[in-house]
Amino acid sequence: MSENRFARPGCDVAWCPGCGNYGILNQVRDTLAALDLDQQRTVLVSGIGQAAKLPQYLRVHYFNGLHGRALPVATAIKASNRNLTVIAESGDGDMYGEGGNHFLHCIRRNPDLTNIVHNNMVYGLTKGQASPTSPRGFVTPLQVDGVILEPFNPLAVAIALDAAFVARAYVGNVEETRAILQAAIQHRGYALVDLLQPCVTFNKLNTYQWFAAHTAPLPSDHDPGDRQQAFARACEEEPLRLGIFYQKEKPVFEEQLAAYAADPRPVHERRVDLGLLATTMRELGWG
Amino acid sequence: MATPPRSEVALLFGGEAGQGLQTLQTLMLRLLSQAGWHVFAASEFMSRIRGGSNSVTLRAAPHPVNAWCEKVDLCLILDPAALPRLQGRFGTETVVVGDPRSLGEVAGMIPLPLQELSKAAGGVLFANAIACGFLARLLGLDRELLNATVASYFGDSANAQSAANLAATRHGWEAAAPHAGCCALLLPSQPRAAAERPLLLDGSAAVALGALAGGCNFIASYPMSPSTGVLIHLARQARTHGVVVEQAEDEIAAINMALGSWYAGGRALVSTSGGGFDLMTEGLSLCGAIESPLVIHLAQRPGPATGLPTRSEQGDLELARYGGHGEFPRAILAPGTLEDAFLCAAHAFAMADASQSPVILLTDQFLLDSVYDIPDLPLADRPPETQIVVTAADYQRYAPSVNGVSPRGIPGLGAGLVCVDSDEHDAQGCITEDFAVRTAMVDKRLAKGELLRFDLALPPRLYGPADFTSLIVGFGSTYGCVREALARVDAPHTAFLYCPQVYPLPAEVVDALLQAQIVIVIENNATGQFARLLRAETGRGADRQWLKYNGLPFSVEEVVAHLQEEDWS
Numbered sequence: 020m021s022e023n024r025f026a027r028p029g030c031d032v033a034w035c036p037g038c039g040n041y042g043i044l045n046q047v048r049d050t051l052a053a054l055d056l057d058q059q060r061t062v063l064v065s066g067i068g069q070a071a072k073l074p075q076y077l078r079v080h081y082f083n084g085l086h087g088r089a090l091p092v093a094t095a096i097k098a099s100n101r102n103l104t105v106i107a108e109s110g111d112g113d114m115y116g117e118g119g120n121h122f123l124h125c126i127r128r129n130p131d132l133t134n135i136v137h138n139n140m141v142y143g144l145t146k147g148q149a150s151p152t153s154p155r156g157f158v159t160p161l162q163v164d165g166v167i168l169e170p171f172n173p174l175a176v177a178i179a180l181d182a183a184f185v186a187r188a189y190v191g192n193v194e195e196t197r198a199i200l201q202a203a204i205q206h207r208g209y210a211l212v213d214l215l216q217p218c219v220t221f222n223k224l225n226t227y228q229w230f231a232a233h234t235a236p237l238p239s240d241h242d243p244g245d246r247q248q249a250f251a252r253a254c255e256e257e258p259l260r261l262g263i264f265y266q267k268e269k270p271v272f273e274e275q276l277a278a279y280a281a282d283p284r285p286v287h288e289r290r291v292d293l294g295l296l297a298t299t300m301r302e303l304g305w306g
Numbered sequence: 307m308a309t310p311p312r313s314e315v316a317l318l319f320g321g322e323a324g325q326g327l328q329t330l331q332t333l334m335l336r337l338l339s340q341a342g343w344h345v346f347a348a349s350e351f352m353s354r355i356r357g358g359s360n361s362v363t364l365r366a367a368p369h370p371v372n373a374w375c376e377k378v379d380l381c382l383i384l385d386p387a388a389l390p391r392l393q394g395r396f397g398t399e400t401v402v403v404g405d406p407r408s409l410g411e412v413a414g415m416i417p418l419p420l421q422e423l424s425k426a427a428g429g430v431l432f433a434n435a436i437a438c439g440f441l442a443r444l445l446g447l448d449r450e451l452l453n454a455t456v457a458s459y460f461g462d463s464a465n466a467q468s469a470a471n472l473a474a475t476r477h478g479w480e481a482a483a484p485h486a487g488c489c490a491l492l493l494p495s496q497p498r499a500a501a502e503r504p505l506l507l508d509g510s511a512a513v514a515l516g517a518l519a520g521g522c523n524f525i526a527s528y529p530m531s532p533s534t535g536v537l538i539h540l541a542r543q544a545r546t547h548g549v550v551v552e553q554a555e556d557e558i559a560a561i562n563m564a565l566g567s568w569y570a571g572g573r574a575l576v577s578t579s580g581g582g583f584d585l586m587t588e589g590l591s592l593c594g595a596i597e598s599p600l601v602i603h604l605a606q607r608p609g610p611a612t613g614l615p616t617r618s619e620q621g622d623l624e625l626a627r628y629g630g631h632g633e634f635p636r637a638i639l640a641p642g643t644l645e646d647a648f649l650c651a652a653h654a655f656a657m658a659d660a661s662q663s664p665v666i667l668l669t670d671q672f673l674l675d676s677v678y679d680i681p682d683l684p685l686a687d688r689p690p691e692t693q694i695v696v697t698a699a700d701y702q703r704y705a706p707s708v709n710g711v712s713p714r715g716i717p718g719l720g721a722g723l724v725c726v727d728s729d730e731h732d733a734q735g736c737i738t739e740d741f742a743v744r745t746a747m748v749d750k751r752l753a754k755g756e757l758l759r760f761d762l763a764l765p766p767r768l769y770g771p772a773d774f775t776s777l778i779v780g781f782g783s784t785y786g787c788v789r790e791a792l793a794r795v796d797a798p799h800t801a802f803l804y805c806p807q808v809y810p811l812p813a814e815v816v817d818a819l820l821q822a823q824i825v826i827v828i829e830n831n832a833t834g835q836f837a838r839l840l841r842a843e844t845g846r847g848a849d850r851q852w853l854k855y856n857g858l859p860f861s862v863e864e865v866v867a868h869l870q871e872e873d874w875s
Binding site: 033058059060062064067072074075078079080081082083084085088090091092093094095096098099100102103120121123124128276277278279280281282285286287288289290291292293295296297299300301303304305306 | 331332335503504505506507515518543545547549550551552555556558559562573574589596683688692694716717724726735737
């Protein structure tokens with residue numbers, strides 16, 4: 020097999036041995052290569068946390084910004100240059116907790132980007148506190164009597180907001196996950212991949228064995244065009260279904276912007292039209 | 307009771323929100339400007355959609371005016387609450403105009419039967435045109451010019467709305483017959499031809515036009531008074547000028563979007579006020595870390611918290627200076643005129659781009675909502691070029707350089723990879739915890755501050771004798787009232803140093819402070835933030851501070867009073 024041009028060998032990887040992130044890194048890297056994406060036009064945007072370090076270990080453009088803020092950055096990158104392939108990825112605390120508001124409004128906006136969320140149901144880098152997706156009763160050094168909050172259901176929320184593409188994958192299922200990632204990147208519009216992974220250090224409940232026992236593919240007759248069915252299956256907790264729950268062609272954010280109505284070029288290729296600006300000035304300049 | 311014609315006039319209109327004060331303001335500004343006067347209007351209004359009691363101060367003079375004044379020559383009262391609110395601004399000769407039907411009998415008031423005339427004209431919507439006609443006659447203005455102004459405002463005379471408003475204007479004009487010229491203005495030399503029209507702009511429009519001149523092609527913001535005007539202006543220009551405009555879900559999203567756009571080659575602006583800026587400060591710090599250009603328009607209003615949402619203050623200078631964790635360079639520009647609002651907005655983009663640093667454009671409600679006439683705004687000869695490079699395969703985003711500025715690449719332009727990281731990073735943009743690299747990166751980032759202080763700085767402007775001994779120092783919107791007050795008062799050996807760049811302080815500010823025997827700092831806040839900044843940066847503090855923090859801008863009269871209290875012997 021030829022060398023994957025997205026691989027960045029020799030990195031000092033900051034993940035624990037056995038971390039689910041390694042599998043996700045391999046799957047993302049292989050998917051980028053399988054889709055034969057132009058490396059010069061592929062941008063990964065991440066927040067903060069162990070998951071958010073993933074772009075560091077790939078040969079891609081990356082913007083590793085603030086905790087919770089990958090989606091606004093990714094949206095603006097795509098809106099400023101529509102020729103780029105943009106992937107926003109981070110962990111469950113980052114995307115569903117700190118960045119929860121952006122998650123909601125990014126879905127409403129529907130930019131053409133892929134949102135990969137490493138979901139290990141725990142906070143890793145801050146050492147083991149509950150995440151928005153931790154189950155009730157989950158005991159942590161901070162939630163000493165167990166989690167008392169209802170877990171956040173990202174798929175149900177996304178489908179409720181009529182997100183353009185909603186999928187769940189489990190890192191242990193290599194081929195299936197690659198296929199989902201591939202479909203998500205190819206989908207025109209916002210695509211959520213909630214990617215289940217174990218945290219081998221801080222989550223002793225949701226282990227590789229647990230995920231293998233408590234996940235199952237969506238039934239073969241599942242219709243991703245049926246929103247009601249997708250929502251119902253997103254609400255099921257046992258087993259956690261895997262696959263493409265919902266998919267819909269919708270108007271894409273950046274395709275509807277007035278800025279591109281007359282000029283398809285990325286904004287960096289444009290210059291101010293000073294003659295036009297002089298006219299605008301006179302139009303505005305009468306009280 | 308008519309007084310002799312005056313060379314300049316100050317008018318005051320008081321009414322509820324929704325009574326059309328803004329329309330009346332625009333009509334009168336256009337009319338007086340067409341007639342040849344220089345005009346100025348500033349509005350003060352409550353934070354509500356309907357009702358309340360708001361006012362517009364409108365001045366006309368043979369010379370340019372751009373300051374707020376307290377005393378007025380004529381006051382039109384549209385709602386009962388306005389009279390007690392505004393009568394402190396009347397002098398013995400102030401002409402008061404109002405409708406006795408809504409206000410009751412007021413001694414000395416010139417009756418304007420607005421309700422009756424509105425009814426006859428077809429409804430309350432015509433009150434503005436009636437009032438305009440009435441006022442025009444009191445001021446001794448030309449009737450033809452009045453009709454032309456009203457017609458052009460409401461569309462050509464063939465349309466029904468225009469015809470009805472012209473009729474309403476005539477009713478107002480006729481009702482004023484007994485008092486014609488009671489507040490007459492000396493006629494200016496010549497009415498202005500349409501081709502000689504000045505620009506009649508508010509501060510928001512000047513900032514928006516400056517941003518466009520600076521090459522702005524992206525704005526993401528969350529609406530917040532008084533910053534929203536800039537966002538709206540740019541939204542209206544999105545199609546014509548190719549600007550990506552997005553109303554973000556919050557200010558955190560807005561600033562992160564702006565950074566994403568700069569990363570992808572855009573020239574992005576965010577427009578906000580104090581509370582929104584608070585939310586943006588982590589993004590501001592990110593801007594410093596990833597060495598991104600960014601322009602932030604911070605439109606000040608009085609805080610803390612929600613404060614007085616629609617009023618004015620200069621209370622966020624220290625927020626702009628110190629907001630955001632960690633140490634990184636930034637610049638703060640604080641225009642005090644429409645021309646400077648335009649120039650500073652445009653220059654902010656050049657400055658941010660060249661230094662790869664955040665530049666904060668600090669304005670306030672008073673500047674943004676003030677309208678006056680200026681001859682023109684200076685456009686550059688050629689459009690600004692974003693300082694980006696086509697990357698080579700071995701491109702390093704944070705390559706070391708003498709002045710701290712590394713060539714900036716963008717994704718999709720060249721063979722290199724553009725990697726930016728909010729963690730401390732090496733030249734390539736990879737996370738590092740190497741202490742030597744950390745020190746080198748801090749030094750590299752801080753080195754860019756010198757560009758902002760010297761090469762790219764906007765110098766202060768000195769008004770008054772070069773051999774001054776007393777120096778009044780101000781920034782932003784106190785400009786107009788200080789200049790006008792100094793023209794009225796004999797203050798020997800006194801000069802005014804106006805600083806459109808408040809941070810980092812240009813060398814000329816330091817020199818002027820060192821020359822002064824007495825330093826007076828004027829600012830629209832309670833604690834003297836600018837004086838504190840001057841002392842911190844130069845070691846020279848203020849001997850005297852003129853402060854105001856009730857939510858209103860300084861008036862010319864207040865500055866005159868301050869000047870008169872000084873001992874000039």
